[in-house]
Amino acid sequence: MALIQQADSNVIVEANNQSYRFALVSLTSLFFMWGFITCLNDILIPHLKAAFSLNYTEAMLVQFCFFGAYFLVSIPAGKLVKRLGYQKGIVSGLLIASCGCLLFYPAASYEVYGLFLGALFVLASGVTVLQVAANPYVNALGSPETASSRLNLTQAFNAFGTTVAPYFGAVLILSVAVETSQADVVKMPYLMLATAFAVLALIFAKLKLPTIKEHADTVESEKGVVSYKGRTSALQSPHLVLGALGIFVYVGGEVAIGSFLVSFLAQDNIGGLSEASAASYITYYWGGAMVGRFIGSAVMQKIPAGNVLAFNAFIAASLVALAINSSGALAMWSILAVGLFNSIMFPTIFSLALRDLGPHTSQGSGIICLAIVGGAIIPLLQGLLADSIGIQHAFFLPILCYCYILFYGIKGSKL
Secondary structure (H helix, E strand, O other), rough: OOOHHHHHHHHHHHHHHHHHHHHHHHHHHHHHHHHHHHHHHHHHHHHHHHHOOOOOOHHHHHHHHHHHHHHHHHHHHHHHHHHHHHHHHHHHHHHHHHHHOOOOOHHHHHHHHHHHHHHHHHHHHHHHHHHHHHHHHHHHOOHHHHHHHHHHHHHHHHHHHHHHHHHHHHHHHHHHHHHOOOOOHHHHHHHHHHHHHHHHHHHHOOOOOOOOOOOEEEEEOOEEEEEOOOOHHHOOHHHHHHHHHHOOOOOHHHHHHHHHHHHHHOOOOOOOOOOOHHHHHHHHHHHHHHHHHHHHHHHHOOOOHHHHHHHHHHHHHHHHHHHHHOOOOHHHHHHHHHHHOOHHHHHHHHHHHHHHOOOHHHHHHHHHHHHHHHHHHHHHHHHHHHHHHHHHHHHHHHHHHHHHHHHHHOHHHHH
């Protein structure tokens, strides 16, 4: 009888593992798409800057509106996902993102900068719902001990999207804009993206993905049985609060660097490249993030995630400092190499912050995604600095961001 029960248990575990693997493979397409659409902003910024004769601060409103959606939508998105479940939440996010891409058509037709910003906000709202649903879903599809490694693996496909996007944007947007600075060159690329999001929504509506039930009030961990009955909010966990701040500064620093890469590489004392040529170099920045996440996924099977995070933050800060204090090829490749060390930061901070939250995991995910608003605020601050002290010296702001991440890896994640 015991042997039969053990055999049945093994069959169930194997079935669950196969179901989880299928779900993880399916989710890679989502990570790819939101990485692609987010990185495309780095191409959109110099194009709209030229089309509407904007200064750096005005151009950074692209990122402000895009990442500002995370601040306004994350908490409602968390409630939506909790009510609908992860799969229906994903489908909802895909449909909203598709609508946002469609809104680029009237924005380009009327050539109004404000309409572009509105379309970006709707698009980012859909991506926010995707983030709130997909990240904790991946976190829950397996053992808590390997959550950082698992999320790094799926985030590697997010980085693959960010690697491909600069080529896509350079060919379909910036290279066309050499002959004309009219905003309507974005019509076709974003119509294609609207179609892709709609098709993915249809596919995910039909897929049979495993249902993850709400986390229990107690859970077994390396510390023994942890109870959550005395906690009324995820905010009572210091490692979550500090982790949310870590996401704020990480996303802000990463987006600030990516947003200024084209302009930075076009500087006469750095690369002297045309905008279209500089855009192709962004691939090295985001490609490094993709490679680093595959490496990080393997490394964190052996080395504690917090230690890897602290090491990467130290090297990233050092590379940015080198880019500020040098010129030519050294400055150019130093800033591009930051992407390799950015790689593991988002998924690692995310999984460390969600650790041991039990039934408050959904709320914690919403709080962390809300902190992605750092991508709206820090690039805008760097735009103000670039207008006043120049692009190169404005990069000291991301160094401050990496210093905090270093602290979180060493100390904050362990509180």
